Amino acid sequence: MDYAPAPMAPLLDYPVQVSELEKIARLSPPPPTVERAPPGLAGADAAVACLVCGSRPARACVVCGGVSYCGEAHQRVDARWHDLVCADLRTIAQDAVFAARGSLVDALIDRIGRARIDDLAGWDDLLEADIVGARRRLLTDLGTRPLTLARALADLDIPARAARSGVISIHVMAADEREQRLPPALWATLARLFPGTRFELALVGPMLDDSRVPESKPADSPLTLRAHTGLYRRSLWRELGRPDLVLGYDCGLTLYPSWKPTILELRGSGVPFVVTSYRSWEAAAEARLLTAVGVTRVLGPAPNPFASLASQRSSTIANDVARDNAWVTVWR
Ligand SMILES: [Zn+2]
Ligand SMILES: [Zn+2]
CATH class of the missing domain: 3.30.60 (Wheat Germ Agglutinin (Isolectin 2); domain 1)
Incomplete structure (x- = not known):
């Protein structure tokens, strides 16, 4: 299922949509x-x-x-x-x-810049109560990726352990357009939440366009962002370095057999990894799969306090919606 906004993608034939919805309904709470x-x-x-x-x-x-x-x-x-x-x-x-995205990016960066990670348990700690409706939903949709990541870094105490080098390296597996089009300045807010730390963020995914390098950054930028086209494999560490954390946003571990070697390589590597999911039953199925191959569960599956609150529509099933990063699980 792909919930990227793609209103012009052809819908499945109606009977096929209904059989998909019946499957989802059997798995979901009534x-x-x-x-x-x-x-x-x-x-x-x-x-x-x-x-x-x-x-x-x-x-x-x-x-x-x-x-x-x-x-x-x-x-x-x-x-x-x-x-x-x-x-x-x-x-x-x-x-x-409500398309005023430019002002949303600035508003979000401004708020993250004034926040302390220890005080950020959910959206209400970042967004004032008078930010409502579409504006609130779209701010959460913009911020869900960096803030889900920031929360995981803090929960795993990674900044303290990376304090000596002052650099935190993050690999995003199954990255796609949705991660790549996020303004680098928004990713760079990670350095505001963890002052004194530089971030190296590598986006890796088969659908990623790695010729579209983000604009050259100032030498003193606290964030280095790079893109790599391909499946995430541990052999990439030779090129990208060993990460402090690996993260897959709504990566659909149970949908694609190509995940298996990646999971087996991450298992026991000592590098924790975070997986988010659209739905509770998807997170539960992923947890069963990862547990079955011997990966150790650190946190969750739990509702993500920094899930997007903006619904997205399936591009193939008219009556199917989901929210990005609704559930989160941490493994090692
Ligand atoms: Zn009709
Ligand atoms: Zn209606």
């Missing part, structure tokens, strides 16, 4: 049952197709605008799944309208 009338439908629009049968024109759900149907009959067919996500799809639409 939702509260709420009886309510189906929301109304907007006017017919020839540009959109019915989610269920694909016919045009179709009429959008007036609450979220995120799905369309040829009429009330097919809306009722899909109601079991759409009811679960209609409110989330509405916030996704609101977040997309």
Whole structure:
């Protein structure tokens, strides 16, 4: 499942979407049952197709605008799944309208710059209560990666152990566009949370474009950022150096067999690694897999206090949403 914002990606055929949603529902805690009338439908629009049968024109759900149907009959067919996500799809639409990302980056850097890591147990310690709605959700979406990382560094006491060299090296495995497009200044806030420390951050992933080197940094920057195209393997340590921490953001350990050699190489390497997941059952399945191959669990799986609060929509299943880094587990 890929929750990268890709609204134009083709949806799966409707029966396939439903069978995927049925699988997810079997694994998820049952939702509260709420009886309510189906929301109304907007006017017919020839540009959109019915989610269920694909016919045009179709009429959008007036609450979220995120799905369309040829009429009330097919809306009722899909109601079991759409009811679960209609409110989330509405916030996704609101977040997309709230596009002032530039000011968000500065606002977030400013707040992290004034924070102390020991005081940061969750978003409420960083974002004032009057930051609400789309602005709050998008700030958490921007900050989830560096702050999840910062929290793990502090929990594992890595800065104290790296104090002699003054450098902390982090490898992000299965890194992709979402890590690469984050402004380097935002990653560099790690050095504000751990004063006196320089950070070397290597993004490694098969989908990464390593020709797109981040802009040259000032010589005194506390952060070195590099990208490497490929699967994460321990042999990379010869080139990148031995890391203090390895991290995989929503890396889908149970989805891709290519993870196996990476996990076996990290097992017993002495380098802790952090894995985040979209859902509780995904985190639990990853924990079973890692435990079965003899990796030692250090923390979690637990809800991540720095999970993104902005929902993202699956690019292939209309009624499926998730939040980045919702669960976190630490291994060694
Ligand atoms: Zn239809
Ligand atoms: Zn809706």
